[in-house]
Amino acid sequence: MILVLASSWDTSASALVSGWGARGARLITPVDLARPGWRWDPAAPLAGDLAVGSDVLPVRSVAAVVSFLSVIQPSELQHIAPDDREYVAAEVSAFLVGWLTSLGERVLNPPTPLCLNGPHLRDAQWRREAALAGLPVATLRRTESCRVGDASGDAPGAACATTAAVPPPGTVVEVAVVGGSCVAADAVPPVVRRGLEDLAARTGAGLLSARLLPGVDSDLWWFDGARAGVDPTADGVSASLERSLGVAS
Amino acid sequence: MILLWGPVDDRPFAAVRQALHDRGAEVAVVDQRRVVATRVELRQGEETTGVVEVAGTVVDLDDVRAVYWRSRDLREDVLAAAGLDGGAIGRAWAVEDALLGWLDVTGASVVNRPAAMASNASKPYQLALLRDLGFDVPRTLVTTDPVAARAFWTEHGAVVYKSVSGIRSVVSQLGPAHDDRLEAVAWCPTQFQQLVPGQDHRVHVVGNEVFATAVISDADDYRYAGVDGDPAELRAVRLPDEVASRCVEATRALGLVISGVDLRRAPDGRWFCFEVNPSPGFTYYETNTGQPIAAAIASLLVDADLSPSFRPVRRPARTPAQ
Numbered sequence: 001m002i003l004v005l006a007s008s009w010d011t012s013a014s015a016l017v018s019g020w021g022a023r024g025a026r027l028i029t030p031v032d033l034a035r036p037g038w039r040w041d042p043a044a045p046l047a048g049d050l051a052v053g054s055d056v057l058p059v060r061s062v063a064a065v066v067s068f069l070s071v072i073q074p075s076e077l078q079h080i081a082p083d084d085r086e087y088v089a090a091e092v093s094a095f096l097v098g099w100l101t102s103l104g105e106r107v108l109n110p111p112t113p114l115c116l117n118g119p120h121l122r123d124a125q126w127r128r129e130a131a132l133a134g135l136p137v138a139t140l141r142r143t144e145s146c147r148v149g150d151a152s153g154d155a156p157g158a159a160c161a162t163t164a165a166v167p168p169p170g171t172v173v174e175v176a177v178v179g180g181s182c183v184a185a186d187a188v189p190p191v192v193r194r195g196l197e198d199l200a201a202r203t204g205a206g207l208l209s210a211r212l213l214p215g216v217d218s219d220l221w222w223f224d225g226a227r228a229g230v231d232p233t234a235d236g237v238s239a240s241l242e243r244s245l246g247v248a249s
Numbered sequence: 250m251i252l253l254w255g256p257v258d259d260r261p262f263a264a265v266r267q268a269l270h271d272r273g274a275e276v277a278v279v280d281q282r283r284v285v286a287t288r289v290e291l292r293q294g295e296e297t298t299g300v301v302e303v304a305g306t307v308v309d310l311d312d313v314r315a316v317y318w319r320s321r322d323l324r325e326d327v328l329a330a331a332g333l334d335g336g337a338i339g340r341a342w343a344v345e346d347a348l349l350g351w352l353d354v355t356g357a358s359v360v361n362r363p364a365a366m367a368s369n370a371s372k373p374y375q376l377a378l379l380r381d382l383g384f385d386v387p388r389t390l391v392t393t394d395p396v397a398a399r400a401f402w403t404e405h406g407a408v409v410y411k412s413v414s415g416i417r418s419v420v421s422q423l424g425p426a427h428d429d430r431l432e433a434v435a436w437c438p439t440q441f442q443q444l445v446p447g448q449d450h451r452v453h454v455v456g457n458e459v460f461a462t463a464v465i466s467d468a469d470d471y472r473y474a475g476v477d478g479d480p481a482e483l484r485a486v487r488l489p490d491e492v493a494s495r496c497v498e499a500t501r502a503l504g505l506v507i508s509g510v511d512l513r514r515a516p517d518g519r520w521f522c523f524e525v526n527p528s529p530g531f532t533y534y535e536t537n538t539g540q541p542i543a544a545a546i547a548s549l550l551v552d553a554d555l556s557p558s559f560r561p562v563r564r565p566a567r568t569p570a571q
Contacts, residue, residue, distance in 0.1 A: 036394055040390070042377055095391055113370040113374055122349060122350035127293050127294055139293065141292055145289070145344065146344055
């Protein structure tokens with residue numbers, strides 16, 4: 001069985017599972033994590049059970065897992081009392097981090113303690129890691145402020161301001177890396193593709209989306225940020241996921 | 250320069266600040282409670298450089314060689330700043346996020362780097378790491394199945410339950426009153442652990458130094474012993490060398506510089522580890538035992554500030570500014 005972990009509202013993930021349904025894929029959403037049937041002994045993770053839909057299944061039946069979910073939103077847990085949703089969401093997230101990690105290589109994109117679908121890196125970290133992977137890195141000027149006005153002290157009523165310079169629209173290329181390989185990136189210079197694959201490896205990102213600024217007249221492409229996860233509807237991603245997860249054709 | 254970032258009325262923060270003052274160290278303080286008066290300007294590229302300003306006082310982050318920070322939930326302070334618009338909390342988080350990002354990439358010595366502190370967000374995840382590092386850990390079950398919870402209880406006889414996440418919870422032992430309430434685990438994964446008898450120890454690791462405290466208490470969770478009865482008694486003790494070394498190694502392996510390690514010595518002599526706290530509230534132990542923990546942290550920071558091996562930030566030479 002292939003498990004696809006995604007938000008209940010993620011229509012592209014559910015479409016993916018529908019397409020793979022006959023080949024043993026099941027969609028698992030936050031609601032499934034807060035329903036009866038889960039049983040996990042961290043010392044013997046494969047001996048446990050999981051709840052998906054109305055079924056309780058042995059963990060041993062899981063061949064592969066992919067997560068399109070970075071966090072559990074309390075608002076997804078509509079069957080939980082409103083006052084308890086924030087707590088339950090935090091508990092479910094913490095449980096999933098441990099559970100997914102215990103499944104080892106079955107998980108295409110292993111979680112980290114603060115992110116259910118890969119590394120939880122801030123922009124500054126992505127840029128540093130990209131530089132270490134040999135990619136030329138664009139510089140982001142970032143100003144964050146909760147006070148605008150004179151500098152004499154806290155100013156009640158002052159507006160908060162966030163400014164982050166954003167590249168002009170149309171100049172950014174997004175490249176997906178699935179299971180260590182760039183997807184549908186023929187237009188990207190090989191040296192940049194290798195850099196992105198190195199970035200995915202060094203950050204432990206099984207699924208990675210990187211933003212690039214193409215050079216105007218050269219092979220010098222600039223790295224301009226990344227995130228864990230991919231858009232399953234992007235060119236070639238679905239087929240690449242099938243290969244990485246071993247979805248039988 | 251040493252940067253202190255956190256709420257100035259936080260006890261560990263204040264203790265480290267005082268210890269640095271006693272050492273005559275050059276310190277810049279960014280009070281987290283003044284987040285609405287804080288501005289962060291960064292250039293994020295191969296390296297991250299910039300400044301943080303609080304009410305007119307500017308700190309050049311390139312001059313910072315050591316950092317001690319503590320964090321608390323901002324929402325109360327931001328909401329208390331009357332008149333801020335509805336997006337204020339989000340923008341306050343963005344200020345914090347910018348500083349946290351810098352903490353993870355700066356060449357300065359950081360106590361502790363945010364990325365390294367994350368393992369504590371999932372207790373069973375961290376427990377697995379601690380088991381791999383050679384500690385004994387209690388048998389654990391996380392479940393939404395009341396039948397499985399009862400079977401685990403029957404198997405181990407004495408069982409406690411606690412939160413799975415980093416949310417602080419009171420550790421409680423299952424008793425007859427819980428029998429009916431076990432049905433409620435169906436709606437939230439709940440962590441049960443075998444009750445390990447023995448004596449609690451809190452071990453503070455500061456670099457290579459180890460400060461161990463034995464806790465004398467009959468409570469299931471000694472942190473709350475004073476609420477229901479006699480408060481816990483704390484005594485400074487010396488750990489067996491092997492256990493002390495393991496605490497230092499575990500702290501390092503988790504990427505931490507300081508930590509608070511929760512151990513229990515079982516009657517058979519085994520040392521069980523329950524948790525490693527990456528931002529320990531050490532003052533409770535320091536006050537009761539006289540252990541110089543704040544001074545040790547201050548020494549770490551001063552040594553880093555004076556270290557000739559400090560790697561200065563290299564300003565990017567050729568990057569297109571966005």
